[in-house]
Every structure is written in structure tokens, then in C-alpha cells.
Amino acid sequence: MITKQLIDQIEGEASVYFDMKNEKVSFSTIAFPHFRGIENILKGKDALDALVITPRVCGICGHAHLLASVRAIEDAYKNAGYEVQLSTKAKKIREFTLVMEIIQNHLKWVYMVLMPELSKLRNSDEESRVLKGAYGASLATKAIALLGGQWPHSSYMIPGGITSDPTYIEILQAQSLLKDLIQFFEKESLGVNLDDFLAYKTSKDLSSGKADVSKIVEYLLELGMQEKGLAYDRFVVLGSHLFTKPIRMKQTRPFSVDVKHVSTVKSYSPNEKTYARNAMYKDDYYEVGSLSRMMSLQIPLIKNIHRRYKDSAYSRVLARIYELAHLMKYANELLSSVSITENSYNKPAPIEKITASGVGIVEAPRGPLIHKITIEKGMIKNYEIITPTQWNIGSSSKNKLTPVQKTMLGNTKNEALFIFRTFDVCSVCTTH
Amino acid sequence: MARITKEERKSIIVLSALKLFSQKGFYTTTIPDIAKNVGMSVGSFYNYFTSKDLLAKELVLFISEYLGKRIRKINEEDISTEEKISKIVSMYFDMVEEKPEMIEYFLRVYLSNREIFGEECKGMICVSSFVTEMMIFFDEGVECGKLHNQDFFSAFGLFMGYLGGMAFLHGEEILPESLNEYKKNISENIFNALKSRN
Amino acid sequence: MNIKKIFLKTFLMPLNLETKLRLIWIQGVTCNANIHSFLNLPSLPSLLSNIDMVYHPSLECSYTLEEITLLETSCDVLIFEGAYDPLLKRNDVLVKDILEYYSKNTKYVIALGSCASFGGIFKASAPERNSGLIFNEKEEYGPLLDSKTKVINLSGCPIHPEWLSYTLNMIISKREVLLDKLHRPLELYSNLAHHGCTRNEYFEWKIDTKGFGEKEGCMFYEQGCRGPVTHASCNKILWNEVSSKTRVGTPCFGCTEPDFPRSNLYSTKTNMSIPQEVPLGVPKRAYLTVTGITKTFSIKRLEGKLIDYKTTD
Numbered sequence: 001m002i003t004k005q006l007i008d009q010i011e012g013e014a015s016v017y018f019d020m021k022n023e024k025v026s027f028s029t030i031a032f033p034h035f036r037g038i039e040n041i042l043k044g045k046d047a048l049d050a051l052v053i054t055p056r057v058c059g060i061c062g063h064a065h066l067l068a069s070v071r072a073i074e075d076a077y078k079n080a081g082y083e084v085q086l087s088t089k090a091k092k093i094r095e096f097t098l099v100m101e102i103i104q105n106h107l108k109w110v111y112m113v114l115m116p117e118l119s120k121l122r123n124s125d126e127e128s129r130v131l132k133g134a135y136g137a138s139l140a141t142k143a144i145a146l147l148g149g150q151w152p153h154s155s156y157m158i159p160g161g162i163t164s165d166p167t168y169i170e171i172l173q174a175q176s177l178l179k180d181l182i183q184f185f186e187k188e189s190l191g192v193n194l195d196d197f198l199a200y201k202t203s204k205d206l207s208s209g210k211a212d213v214s215k216i217v218e219y220l221l222e223l224g225m226q227e228k229g230l231a232y233d234r235f236v237v238l239g240s241h242l243f244t245k246p247i248r249m250k251q252t253r254p255f256s257v258d259v260k261h262v263s264t265v266k267s268y269s270p271n272e273k274t275y276a277r278n279a280m281y282k283d284d285y286y287e288v289g290s291l292s293r294m295m296s297l298q299i300p301l302i303k304n305i306h307r308r309y310k311d312s313a314y315s316r317v318l319a320r321i322y323e324l325a326h327l328m329k330y331a332n333e334l335l336s337s338v339s340i341t342e343n344s345y346n347k348p349a350p351i352e353k354i355t356a357s358g359v360g361i362v363e364a365p366r367g368p369l370i371h372k373i374t375i376e377k378g379m380i381k382n383y384e385i386i387t388p389t390q391w392n393i394g395s396s397s398k399n400k401l402t403p404v405q406k407t408m409l410g411n412t413k414n415e416a417l418f419i420f421r422t423f424d425v426c427s428v429c430t431t432h
Numbered sequence: 433m434a435r436i437t438k439e440e441r442k443s444i445i446v447l448s449a450l451k452l453f454s455q456k457g458f459y460t461t462t463i464p465d466i467a468k469n470v471g472m473s474v475g476s477f478y479n480y481f482t483s484k485d486l487l488a489k490e491l492v493l494f495i496s497e498y499l500g501k502r503i504r505k506i507n508e509e510d511i512s513t514e515e516k517i518s519k520i521v522s523m524y525f526d527m528v529e530e531k532p533e534m535i536e537y538f539l540r541v542y543l544s545n546r547e548i549f550g551e552e553c554k555g556m557i558c559v560s561s562f563v564t565e566m567m568i569f570f571d572e573g574v575e576c577g578k579l580h581n582q583d584f585f586s587a588f589g590l591f592m593g594y595l596g597g598m599a600f601l602h603g604e605e606i607l608p609e610s611l612n613e614y615k616k617n618i619s620e621n622i623f624n625a626l627k628s629r630n
Numbered sequence: 631m632n633i634k635k636i637f638l639k640t641f642l643m644p645l646n647l648e649t650k651l652r653l654i655w656i657q658g659v660t661c662n663a664n665i666h667s668f669l670n671l672p673s674l675p676s677l678l679s680n681i682d683m684v685y686h687p688s689l690e691c692s693y694t695l696e697e698i699t700l701l702e703t704s705c706d707v708l709i710f711e712g713a714y715d716p717l718l719k720r721n722d723v724l725v726k727d728i729l730e731y732y733s734k735n736t737k738y739v740i741a742l743g744s745c746a747s748f749g750g751i752f753k754a755s756a757p758e759r760n761s762g763l764i765f766n767e768k769e770e771y772g773p774l775l776d777s778k779t780k781v782i783n784l785s786g787c788p789i790h791p792e793w794l795s796y797t798l799n800m801i802i803s804k805r806e807v808l809l810d811k812l813h814r815p816l817e818l819y820s821n822l823a824h825h826g827c828t829r830n831e832y833f834e835w836k837i838d839t840k841g842f843g844e845k846e847g848c849m850f851y852e853q854g855c856r857g858p859v860t861h862a863s864c865n866k867i868l869w870n871e872v873s874s875k876t877r878v879g880t881p882c883f884g885c886t887e888p889d890f891p892r893s894n895l896y897s898t899k900t901n902m903s904i905p906q907e908v909p910l911g912v913p914k915r916a917y918l919t920v921t922g923i924t925k926t927f928s929i930k931r932l933e934g935k936l937i938d939y940k941t942t943d
Contacts, residue, residue: 006695006696006721008687008694008695009687009688011662012662013695013720013721033719034659034718035755036659036752036755037754037755037756038755041751041754041755045893046893046894046895048894048895048896049891049893049894049895049896051896052883052891052895053751053891056661056663056751056752056787057661058661058662058663059660059661059662059663059664059665059666059667059788060662060663060666062661062663090843108669112688112689116690128690130689130690131674131675131678134669134670134674135674137669137670138669138670138671138672138870141670141870142670142870142871142872144870145869145870145872145873146870146872146873147878148873148878149869149873149874149875149876149877149878149880150864150869150870150873150874150875151670151869151870152663152666152667152788153663153787153788154875154880155875155880155883156875156878156879156880158842158896160841160842160843161842161843162842162843162879163842163843163878163879163880164843164878164879164880165843165844165845165879166878167845167937173872340939341939341940343843344842344843344844344879345841345842345843345844347841347842428660428661428662
């Protein structure tokens with residue numbers, strides 16, 4: 001019997017169609033019902049207009065789209081023989097604002113999605129922590145605004161660098177905000193110092209601090225999530241940054257990765273029309289996002305968790321929480337190393353001179369975001385976007401399940417719905 | 433007899449000065465010469481213009497406004513860009529024929545003796561009313577798709593340089609025909625050079 | 631009940647015993663940025679304490695999406711975010727029907743963001759049928775045209791959280807919100823984005839910024855800044871309490887106006903080097919005369935860098 005479950009609060013909606021057998025999920029398909037046609041809207045526009053339009057794919061990760069867009073355009077410049085020179089300052093500031101966007105995203109996910117979903121699954125009546133997430137996120141977005149003008153929807157990255165030319169006033173204010181954010185996170189979420197948390201060696205340490213994280217861990221273990229929600233235990237990281245490098249992993253074994261092997265295929269959704277496409281690497285499905293990134297960094301705690309619990313829902317959740325802490329520390333170090341006397345912007349050739357294609361890849365909050373642009377004399381001839389949720393939340397037929405389909409197998413419907421959300425799903429990105 | 437206003441008397445001085453500069457030259461014409469020609473004492477003259485240099489600047493403003501007013505009238509007419517060019521050329525050439533002292537002053541005094549005008553007339557301040565109207569003309573011409581979009585000075589130089597050149601040749605009595613005979617051809621040349629290239 | 635008690639109850643009732651504002655927030659074709667902008671509001675907890683959130687796409691609310699599409703309840707304020715597409719469905723129910731039902735009994739409809747106000751970016755998803763609630767770009771058109779007196783347009787891409795906070799608080803405190811011709815609150819939209827920009831002095835003296843990435847220079851002449859022709863309070867009520875696009879060298883894209891998005895957003899449209907559009911309400915002749923004069927003068931102080939790090943080392 002197939003039952004339909006509407007899932008909302010995932011930056012839009014999706015419908016999951018469950019095949020149940022003895023009250024356990026035996027198969028599922030997912031449909032994303034909305035489509036805006038942004039790739040089509042971009043055709044025929046001036047290339048630089050992509051920097052304003054692509055952030056509107058998504059309100060929570062628009063900044064990642066901005067970076068992917070500018071990287072794609074800069075790649076086209078390179079392929080046209082007019083390589084753009086970026087100063088270290090521009091690279092670092094771009095990375096800083098990207099990292100802060102990931103932080104605000106994860107904070108919102110922990111407090112507006114994860115904790116309420118845990119309450120729901122446990123049938124418990126916990127006090128709402130939603131506004132905590134919004135508050136913490138607002139500190140991060142304020143730091144973005146100091147350098148990028150505003151959040152959401154800044155367009156301060158342009159080919160050749162950034163438009164802003166900050167003084168130490170902005171840098172120090174951003175660091176101060178980061179300090180406030182870290183203190184908030186330590187008090188409300190970790191229950192211990194950031195550095196102590198980052199130094200945890202085993203999953204047992206996670207129960208130390210008496211705050212939200214230790215509660216999350218307790219509830220996950222109570223629900224048996226350390227043994228549920230397993231996918232293929234293989235991971236992909238594609239974005240090239242200072243904080244992460246492209247890599248492909250099967251369990252803990254590293255492999256090379258190249259974006260040319262990424263493709264998208266039609267989603268399988270017999271019960272309802274879907275506008276999503278599944279993203280694959282060399283005809284296989286891989287998981288992307290925080291767990292993939294944290295796995296790639298060989299972090300002791302993550303390695304320990306993975307050794308015990310593989311790529312379970314527990315591991316997925318804890319990796320995202322760990323990434324929060326990891327990036328907060330990293331963001332601070334990054335800011336301290338910015339040299340404000342460098343150029344913000346190195347003027348590139350006029351865009352009208354460019355006839356070439358380019359690819360821009362970014363690690364967005366949920367995983368790799370790929371923008372492919374074809375420019376003809378400065379105008380967009382073609383634009384393709386592949387978002388991270390297309391990797392994790394594809395919908396395929398039984399012969400080759402996508403990561404999310406695999407994780408939901410064998411669980412009750414409610415467990416499956418919880419596991420679905422541990423991927424941090426973004427509906428608007430998926431279908432753009 | 434109605435009393436002449438200060439402004440009207442100023443105009444009379446200006447026009448007289450222009451004529452004298454044109455006949456005798458700028459440097460050789462003196463304040464007493466001009467005062468005598470308009471029938472006032474030198475002392476009264478200084479009530480209107482305290483120095484020859486100030487008078488020199490005022491003359492440029494006067495000519496610029498004269499041209500500016502006329503071009504504005506043409507700009508505001510509901511006719512095509514091509515017709516506007518025709519009318520501007522016609523107006524300019526008529527001025528050269530009927531009031532040669534004006535264009536002569538502009539070409540032979542203003543453009544050729546920058547030292548007289550110093551800081552007061554830096555850049556194009558003093559010809560602002562005329563330049564503004566030419567800007568309006570170009571702006572509307574491009575906006576309605578008739579003129580090719582390019583930088584302002586390339587277009588301005590072409591238009592005004594051409595007309596100024598023809599005025600100079602006429603002044604030197606090199607042209608075999610009267611300026612009137614050249615109006616049509618020159619208007620067409622200007623339009624063809626500036627028109628949209630789609 | 632004795633007289634004293636009646637007196638206390640009637641005259642000294644604390645505000646929080648009044649009925650809260652019932653709010654429903656529904657979406658058309660959107661990217662959700664208005665929600666995320668709203669979440670940045672510093673006074674969010676206190677604002678929400680005055681609101682009975684009947685339905686919201688991500689905040690806690692009394693109804694689920696499935697329940698709200700049953701079209702059985704009502705609200706005092708209906709917020710619509712995103713472009714209106716008459717064929718769009720949520721939970722298999724036409725948004726057209728959801729909008730029609732809830733807008734009938736509500737006192738106020740807030741078109742949240744430029745898409746809901748004028749069509750915005752997502753009009754282009756289906757240009758022949760998408761629009762705002764009462765405007766299709768600048769033409770009066772849309773599903774709520776007949777009840778346009780209820781509609782307040784909060785245009786912007788996205789809106790600033792204080793704009794929504796202002797509007798809701800005005801409604802809560804039962805004050806009339808004065809609107810402009812495009813149904814935008816006058817108090818928020820009568821300033822231009824230009825007012826308060828840190829580059830104003832460069833605008834006054836017509837000093838262009840050379841390319842991008844500089845603190846100095848005005849972006850109106852070459853970089854496409856729409857500040858002087860856009861109604862917005864972005865340089866008065868700063869973004870995220872600290873900044874704005876123009877303060878960080880990004881040109882204003884005019885996102886609160888009906889013609890957003892325009893094209894070639896990072897460069898100024900000129901006709902023979904003359905800006906196609908001059909500041910709002912300024913006659914072109916006047917602007918050109920003034921510009922011509924100011925351009926003649928070169929002010930040394932304004933031509934150099936504000937801070938020359940290289941020589942002050």
C-alpha cells in the first residue's frame with residue numbers, strides 16, 4: 001500500500017510516497033512539485049546579471065549561489081584566455097561570508113528542524129527553541145552584512161574580486177560578533193568550551209556538556225538512530241576552498257574526484273510529477289554535505305563516530321553539529337589573517353569580450369553546488385545549476401536507490417520521516 | 433520715452449562690444465571705445481562691467497545663452513532627429529550670416545585667447561547653456577533610436593567642430609557660395625555620421 | 631464582582647490580555663528569502679508574542695500546511711510572499727483558491743516582497759500569467775485588484791525585517807498606514823536608497839568610482855547604481871543593523887521598484903555618456919547644467935583615497 005506524506009518546512013515542500021510492508025518502509029519515492037525555471041530565465045541575459053538572479057534560487061543559501069556564479073564566470077574568463085587575478089584578501093573575505101552562511105544555516109536546522117522533529121518522534125513536549133536558532137543565525141548574518149552589505153541576497157562578489165573595501169572597523173566588528181556567537185553556542189548548545197568540544201576524541205565525550213547537544217545525543221541514542229538511516233557510506237566533496245578540498249570517499253578510503261563525471265538523470269516518481277533530477281557521480285549515488293566534509297578532514301571524533309556508527313542518522317546529525325563548531329573556530333582564524341591593504345578587486349577584461357564556458361563549484365551548506373555557464377560575447381547562452389539536495393534526495397527506481405531512499409528502508413514511517421530530515425533538505429534549490 | 437532697464441542697457445553694451453571686437457580686434461578695442469560707442473561715460477560703464485576681462489566672460493555667456501535658447505526651442509519641437517539637425521545647422525548658419533560678430537568672437541577670441549578667461553571659465557562652465565542643450569539633443573536622439581550611442585565628446589566634436597570649421601572658412605571668405613547653399617548637404621552629412629548603425 | 635475589581639479589570643488591563651493578531655503567511659512562487667530576512671529581526675520574540683501565528687511555512691504555528699489548505703479558518707492579517715501564479719498548487723490545492731478564501735475575511739493583506747508586489751524576479755517563471763497581487767509590474771492588475779484597499783505592498787528583494795515589523799506593529803497598535811501610489815507605506819518608501827549613502831559627497835561632485843572595490847566614488851554614473859531613482863530606506867534603516875549594498879560598493883539594483891529586475895544591472899545606461907535616468911523628479915536640463923558645472927572643478931581631497939595605507943605604514 002502506498003501512502004503519501006507531505007513534507008513541508010524544507011524551504012518549500014516535497015511529497016514522499018511510502019511503500020509499506022509490515023509497517024516498515026519497503027520502498028519510497030520523492031516528488032518535488034514546484035518549478036521556477038531559473039536556468040531558462042538566465043538565458044539571453046548579461047552574464048553579470050547572473051550574480052543578482054542566481055542568489056534568488058534560494059533564500060537560505062543564496063550566498064553560496066552567488067559564489068558559484070562568480071566562479072563560473074571567472075572560469076569562463078580563464079577559458080577565454082583572460083584569466084582573472086583574485087587577491088588573497090578577496091578570496092578570504094568571500095570564503096568568510098560563505099562559511100558564515102553555512103553556520104547560520106546549520107543553527108537554524110538544529111533549532112528549527114532537528115529539535116522539533118526529535119520532540120515529535122519521541123512524542124515529548126519540549127519547550128520551543130526555534131527563536132534561539134533565529135537569534136544565533138542573526139549574529140552570523142550580521143557578520144556577513146558587514147562585508148557583503150546585507151543578508152539575504154548580497155551581490156558583492158564580482159569577477160575580479162569583491163565590491164567591498166573594508167577597514168579594520170568591519171573586521172573587528174565581525175570578530176566581535178563571532179565571539180558573541182561562539183559564547184552563545186557554547187552556553188546554549190555545547191555546554192562546554194568550543195575548543196574542548198572540538199578536541200573530543202570519542203562519541204562518549206558528547207554526553208559531557210549539559211546543554212542542547214548532549215540532549216540531542218541522548219535522544220538520538222534513545223531512538224536507536226545510531227543504527228538507522230544508513231546510506232552507501234560513500235561521500236563526495238567537490239567545492240575547492242581553504243576550509244575544504246574536493247575528494248571522493250568510500251568509507252574512509254580516498255579517491256580522486258572530477259566534476260566532469262557528475263551528471264543528472266530524470267527522477268523516478270510514478271505517483272506525482274516531480275521537477276527534480278538526481279545527481280550522480282559516474283553512475284553511482286553519493287552522499288554530500290556536512291558528513292562528507294567532516295569525513296574528508298580526518299577529524300578524530302568524526303572518525304570515531306564513523307567507526308562505531310557508519311553513516312547512520314546519528315553520524316549525519318553529529319557531523320553537522322560538529323561542522324558548526326569547526327567552522328566557527330575557522331571563521332575567526334580566517335578573519336584574523338585578512339590583509340586589508342591588498343586590492344579588493346582587480347579589474348578583468350570587459351565581459352563583452354568573453355565567449356567561453358565556465359564551471360563554478362562551491363560547498364554550500366548542504367553539499368556541492370555546481371553552476372555551469374556558457375557565455376557568448378558577454379551574454380548568457382546557457383546556464384545549468386546542480387544543487388546538493390539533488391545528490392542526497394534523489395528519487396530512483398528499486399534497482400539503484402538514492403542515498404535518502406536507502407536510509408529510509410526498514411524503518412517505521414515516522415522514523416523514516418525523521419531520517420529524511422537529517423539530510424537538511426532544501427526544496428527550492430532542488431528544482432530551481 | 434520709456435526708461436531702458438539695466439538689463440537692456442547691458443545687452444546694448446554687449447552687442448556693441450561684440451561689433452567693435454569684430455571690427456578692430458579684442459586687444460586693440462578699449463573700454464573708452466566701447467563706452468563712446470554706446471553713448472555713456474567710462475565711469476557709468478564701470479557700473480555694468482568692472483573690467484574688460486569680466487566683459488569678455490559675459491560675452492561668452494551671452495552667446496552661449498543665445499545659442500542655447502534657440503537650440504532648446506528646436507529640441508522641444510515635435511519633429512524627427514534628422515529635422516532637428518537641419519534646423520540647428522540652419523539656425524547656426526543664419527547666425528553666422530546675420531550676426532557674424534558673435535561666432536567670430538567665439539572662434540577668434542574665446543577659443544584662441546584662453547588666458548583672458550582664466551579660472552572663471554574653466555572647462556565648459558561658461559558655455560553651459562549651449563552644451564546642456566546639445567546634451568539633451570543627443571540624449572533624446574539615442575533614446576529614440578535614431579542616433580548611434582557613443583561617448584558624448586566624439587559626437588559633440590563632430591557636430592560643433594564641423595559647424596565651427598564652416599564658419600571659419602566663411603569668415604576667411606574662402607567659400608564660393610553663401611552658407612545657405614551648404615545647409616542641406618552639411619545637415620545630411622552630420623546625420624549620416626551620427627545616425628544609428630543597426 | 632466589587633467596584634474595585636471592575637475598575638482594575640477595565641482600566642488597568644495589561645496589553646497582553648488583548649486578543650493577539652491572527653496571522654497567516656502563505657507563499658506563491660518564491661525563494662523564501664523574505665522569511666529568512668524576517669528571522670533576522672532583533673525584536674522577533676516580542677513581535678511574535680503579540681501575534682497568533684495561525685500558519686507559517688517555518689515558524690511554529692497552530693495549523694499544518696495540510697490543515698490550512700482545508701480553507702476552514704480565518705485571520706486578521708494575510709501575508710502573501712512570492713509571485714502570484716494562478717496555476718500554482720500547494721498540497722494539491724490551488725494557491726489561487728487559498729488566497730481568495732483567506733483574503734475575503736481578512737482585514738489586511740500584505741504583499742511581501744517585490745514578487746508579491748509587482749511580479750518581481752519570478753514573474754519571469756511564467757511571464758504570461760504571473761504577477762503581483764494588485765500590480766503586474768507597474769500596471770494595475772492581479773487577483774486582489776477588487777479588494778486593493780486591503781492590500782499593503784512591501785516591495786523589496788527581499789524585504790528588510792524592520793519593514794514588516796513596522797507594518798505589523800502599526801496594525802497591532804491600530805494606526806492607519808499611509809500608502810503611496812504603489813500601495814507602499816510612505817514612512818518606509820518615501821526616502822530614496824540614495825539618502826544616507828556614505829558616498830553622497832562623491833555624488834555631489836560627480837566623482838565616479840573607478841571600477842569596483844573602492845571606498846571612494848559614486849556608482850551612479852557607470853556602475854548602474856539605482857539609488858537616486860529608487861524608493862527604499864536601505865541607507866536609513868541599515869541592513870542587519872550595520873550596512874547596505876552601496877556602503878560596501880555594490881550598486882543599488884532598484885529592487886523595490888516595479889521594473890525590478892532590469893537588465894545589465896552593474897552598468898549605467900547612458901546615451902552619449904549622459905545617464906538615461908537622472909535623480910527622481912530632477913529635470914534633465916537642470917541635472918545636466920549642474921553636472922556640467924561640477925564636473926569642471928576638481929576637488930583634490932575627493933580625488934585621492936580616504937585612507938592611503940601604503941604611505942601611512
